[in-house]
Amino acid sequence: MGGWNDIGLKRLNTQRRWRLRGLLILVGVILAIIPMLSFLSIKVDQSLNQVLVSPPYPTSPEASTLHQTLQIADLHADPLLWNRNLLNRHGYGHIDIPRLVEANVALQGFGVVTKVPQDINFEANSADTDQITQLVIAQRWPPRTWRSLLQRALYQAAKLQKIAERSQGQVQIITNIQSLDRVTQPSNQQIQTVGALLGLEGAQALEGQLSNLDKLFNAGFRQIGLTHFFDNEAAGSAHGMEQTGLTPFGRALVQRIQAKHMVIDLAHASTQTIDDVLALSTAPVLASHTGVKGTCNSPRNLSDAEVKGIADTGGVIGIGLFEPALCEPTLESAAQAMRYVADLVGVDHVALGSDFDGAVTTPVDVSGLPLLTQALMDQGFTADEIAQIMGQNAIRMLRTVLPKE
Numbered sequence: 031m032g033g034w035n036d037i038g039l040k041r042l043n044t045q046r047r048w049r050l051r052g053l054l055i056l057v058g059v060i061l062a063i064i065p066m067l068s069f070l071s072i073k074v075d076q077s078l079n080q081v082l083v084s085p086p087y088p089t090s091p092e093a094s095t096l097h098q099t100l101q102i103a104d105l106h107a108d109p110l111l112w113n114r115n116l117l118n119r120h121g122y123g124h125i126d127i128p129r130l131v132e133a134n135v136a137l138q139g140f141g142v143v144t145k146v147p148q149d150i151n152f153e154a155n156s157a158d159t160d161q162i163t164q165l166v167i168a169q170r171w172p173p174r175t176w177r178s179l180l181q182r183a184l185y186q187a188a189k190l191q192k193i194a195e196r197s198q199g200q201v202q203i204i205t206n207i208q209s210l211d212r213v214t215q216p217s218n219q220q221i222q223t224v225g226a227l228l229g230l231e232g233a234q235a236l237e238g239q240l241s242n243l244d245k246l247f248n249a250g251f252r253q254i255g256l257t258h259f260f261d262n263e264a265a266g267s268a269h270g271m272e273q274t275g276l277t278p279f280g281r282a283l284v285q286r287i288q289a290k291h292m293v294i295d296l297a298h299a300s301t302q303t304i305d306d307v308l309a310l311s312t313a314p315v316l317a318s319h320t321g322v323k324g325t326c327n328s329p330r331n332l333s334d335a336e337v338k339g340i341a342d343t344g345g346v347i348g349i350g351l352f353e354p355a356l357c358e359p360t361l362e363s364a365a366q367a368m369r370y371v372a373d374l375v376g377v378d379h380v381a382l383g384s385d386f387d388g389a390v391t392t393p394v395d396v397s398g399l400p401l402l403t404q405a406l407m408d409q410g411f412t413a414d415e416i417a418q419i420m421g422q423n424a425i426r427m428l429r430t431v432l433p434k435e
């Protein structure tokens with residue numbers, strides 16, 4: 031019996047040793063993969079969010095002086111998609127809190143991306159593939175975000191909440207007119223604050239459930255882009271396969287968004303979707319980051335009729351700083367597009383929507399915004415008009431739409 035026990039014990043020990051060895055190998059592989067994934071995600075961030083000209087950006091004294099008096103609102107940037115710690119200054123990507131403060135930005139729209147088809151283009155994308163899944167896993171987002179678009183949106187909202195909590199009052203999330211006033215009507219503040227407006231890029235994150243809009247609202251979302259690169263349950267995209275308009279779900283969604291005093295964003299929407307929303311809308315709507323066909327004839331950009339339709343609601347057109355919006359990716363082209371919109375519908379409807387950190391190359395990072403002020407001066411805009419374009423128009427519109435409290 032004892033002999034059998036000895037053999038049994040040896041076998042058990044051998045099994046334990048192998049199990050232990052297997053476990054150690056697994057831990058070793060995981061420990062090796064984690065820094066590799068972190069390194070890879072930084073490389074992806076760096077390679078997708080480049081600038082044509084690196085900082086510093088020398089600016090004329092006149093433009094610098096005017097720029098410092100502005101209350102700047104940028105309606106769209108996508109830094110939440112990347113693992114960059116936005117509280118620290120970085121030498122890559124387009125924005126972080128220290129650079130936003132340096133650029134005198136009072137209000138930053140934070141877009142939230144949840145799904146992007148493989149091989150994206152501006153003409154026709156199906157919803158069958160998704161490259162955000164790999165990015166989410168590579169960046170070690172929690173497993174609940176691997177398959178759920180809603181969870182990806184909520185995770186990014188929570189990220190922004192954490193940034194605000196850790197910023198010691200510097201970053202304030204804008205959810206109503208009160209919080210908007212806190213960042214736009216500061217009184218003797220010790221620190222320069224940045225208001226953060228949370229926006230969704232595509233109603234696919236609702237996963238077909240109208241009730242999920244309440245979850246997004248509670249997480250802080252106040253700007254809802256109906257579509258991104260493909261047609262979804264709510265609406266047709268300007269880059270979708272069918273490019274249809276609002277579905278019955280989309281019509282109910284538009285009404286619910288406006289009943290909750292959230293802003294409708296028509297960037298990436300098909301012409302039919304824009305027409306349907308304009309016919310149904312009871313509040314000002316905007317296009318957060320776009321170009322105009324009048325200066326750059328691209329499927330990404332708004333026609334004159336679409337610009338007029340949005341302006342007629344009391345809304346604004348956020349001109350982007352990325353190549354497909356401008357054709358020629360320069361700040362001069364952005365200022366020309368702004369001049370075009372001002373001439374077409376009036377300066378009250380011109381705004382900025384950079385698309386910084388949206389996997390795009392831009393002329394400068396956010397610290398180069400004083401050069402946009404210079405480009406607007408060169409376009410012949412007055413100081414008051416530049417103040418409107420760079421922020422006051424967007425802030426005025428938000429004040430008419432957002433909930434009071």
Ligand SMILES: [Zn+2]
Nearest residue numbers: 231298319388
């Ligand atoms: Zn976009």
